[in-house]
Amino acid sequence: MEVITASTTHLLSTLNKLTDHSFFQTLPQSLPVSPCVITSPTQIALPDSFYFSLFFIFGGGLYILLLFPFTLRQKQWLAAPLVAGLFAFPLIFTSTNSPVLQLAHLGACGCVLMRQIDLYYVRPWRTGKEPTMNLEDWWTEVWQPFRKVPMSKEQLQRFELELQQARLRREIERQEREALYNSNHSSSSSASKQSKDMETQAVAGSSDETAKPMKGKPVKQIYTPRVDPNPQHWSAYLPRWFFYAILMDVIPFVMSFITFEDIQNFNIIQTFLLRIGVASMVIFDISLLNYTIMILCAAITGDLVHDTEWTLVRHYFPGFATSPAEFWRQWHHLFQYIWVDLGFHPVKHLLRKHFTSKSKNRQLANGLELVLPVMGVFLMSGLQHEYMMVGMWHIRPGHMTLFFLIQGAGTILSKALLNTVGKKVHVPPVILITLTWIFNLTTAGLFMEPVLKNHGYNMIANQSILLHSYNFLRSNGIF
Structure with a gap:
């Protein structure tokens, strides 16, 4: 026992000689385990x-x-x-x-x-x-936010019927717009007659299709959701869960050393690294949440995991996106359907009802139908994030909305460039990925301003094992 004690003492003394104590003296005595929470007098x-x-x-x-x-x-x-x-x-x-x-x-x-x-x-x-x-x-x-629920036979038939009717309605609307455009320029009635005939056929076809599911007969083409050919037991996803859990322990620990005063004095490279850290923490936190819900659901129900049913499992890592449009396609779809229903569809409905169907400039009308509904989706996302920031830290609104509107404009522009210049000029993917990162990190300052100012990146620091270990070792004089 004395030999072991002596060896340990000698080892510690050797380490103390080799260790530069000036480095440890620069470290803070303790790290914050909770963010700065502002309570408004009105709350x-x-x-x-x-x-x-x-x-x-x-x-x-x-x-x-x-x-x-x-x-x-x-x-x-x-x-x-x-x-x-x-x-x-x-x-x-x-x-x-x-x-x-x-x-x-x-x-x-x-x-x-x-x-x-x-x-x-x-x-x-x-x-x-x-x-x-x-x-x-x-x-x-x-x-719906987390899982694509498999459809029953009746739901499949209803979905296919609604899909067919939606196609017919779009065709009718297209014919009506063309007829109105032709009548304004050539005063011809043939286009209007064709539109009416198309509408009559669509109504008749719709009534026939409606009768099929009412009689219990399957429709001709049944929509079938993608099925995972190799479903796995929930334990197969534990390595990924641990990977995200470790990252969500390391990143808050590293960022806990930074204060808002330090951030204000950062140079360009340090600012970009900080934004990468915060963005990665958001991405990994959402992924960890989804895997946790999926594993718990599979463990409780005893079902195998079909990764085609879960909206965040099969998505590619958005960090490898080659454009803002691809980035947002690969981003999580937790609440996308909410923003689409409240942003995309109403804006498109208003345009078609009050402007594009009456416009003589078809190019302008089609352009507005492509741009404004997409901007409506990003506006809804910005308003929701604004609501969260105002309720959490009582900041002046505007940062989040402006960030998402800029991202929406970047998404539309990148799609337009892909459909025009991208068909003629080949750009290496590594350059496109780099440009996407530069665009996202440059505009991320608007998104991160309230988060950084209120130490929002420390929100989950209380769950960091590394952070608590650091505080324990420092408080006991280990280093």
């Missing part, structure tokens, strides 16, 4: 259980209301106070004990708020359909 702090119950009271009430057989006007009147409460109460009340869950709560409230505004007010105006939902649709709605 009321609530216990966590009461604060997080706001989402279930107002968001759950809106979903339950969809199940009742009320008229459209009655549902809209009943939904109005719930929508107002879902928007305002997370901004009025706050929870200072759980900043991570508070941010998640604000994100959930923002998503459900947008979804319910679409279901109760926008979609009835756009399509004429009342906001109704049965239990089967409700269950699909719950899983």
